[in-house]
Amino acid sequence: MAFFTRLFRPARASERRFSELVGPHIETMYRMAWHWTRNTHDAEDLVQDVLIRIVNRLDELEAADKPQPWLIRVLYYRYVDLYRRRQRSPVLPAEDCAETGFAAEAESSVMDKPDRLALAAQLERALTSLSDDHRDVVLMHDLEGFTTAEIAGVFGISEGTVKSRLHRAREKLKGKLHGSF
Structure with missing residues (x-):
């Protein structure tokens, strides 16, 4: 996250206001971008691209009830x-094989807790088995706390x-994870 921290060294009042409005949400934006792209570099690029695009839309951002x-x-x-x-591109992007999702990120912090690592891997597999629509709703509601x-x-x-997708996704996850325990 140090990458994004460098972006927010505001000099002018409008830059400070933008930083105040967007700064608290950078980590959530990055996590959602990572879940969609499944790649650290693509997620960072996506967030940076959005920040560049909205920097001149400060009035819209301020007008939003919840930014x-x-x-x-x-x-x-x-x-x-x-x-x-x-x-649509005729050129296929190279996939980043080093990244494998939650389990890989969790591995560094829970190496001394193999049960938690195994659970993270099971959850990763269960989440990837969901359709994109169901996975997005579960991640945003249960992980990020969106209403x-x-x-x-x-x-x-x-x-x-949303409620229907959330219910169906939870039922599918329960079915996938129930056999794991």
């Missing part, structure tokens, strides 16, 4: 745009659809 859902919505739409562009209304706003779907 975090607004920022995540912008991040998500930018991710979708870049994903579609990549899909169903905020998630509905981010993805442009009804709150009922």
Whole structure:
């Protein structure tokens, strides 16, 4: 996260205000970007791209009741745009084989706790077995703490659809994880 910290050394009042509004949400933006891209470098690039795009939209950001859902919505739409562009590209991107998800990130902090590492790996497998729509809703609601209304706003779907996806995703996760214990 030191990469993003360097971006926020504001000099002018507008830069300070932007930093105050966006700064507390950088880590959440990065985590969501990482979940979507599954790659550290792509996640950093995505967040940086969004920050560059919204720096001149300070009025919109200030007008938002809650800046975090607004920022995540912008991040998500930018991710979708870049994903579609990549899909149309005749050049295939090289995959970063070194990164394997939660288990790899957790490994450094829980090496002395093999049970927690095994649980992280099981959760990783269970989450990756979900569809993108179900996984995004679970991650945003249960991991990041977004409300169903905020998630509905981010993805442009009804709150009922969010609740349905959340319920179905939890049932699938319960089924996947139940056999593991």
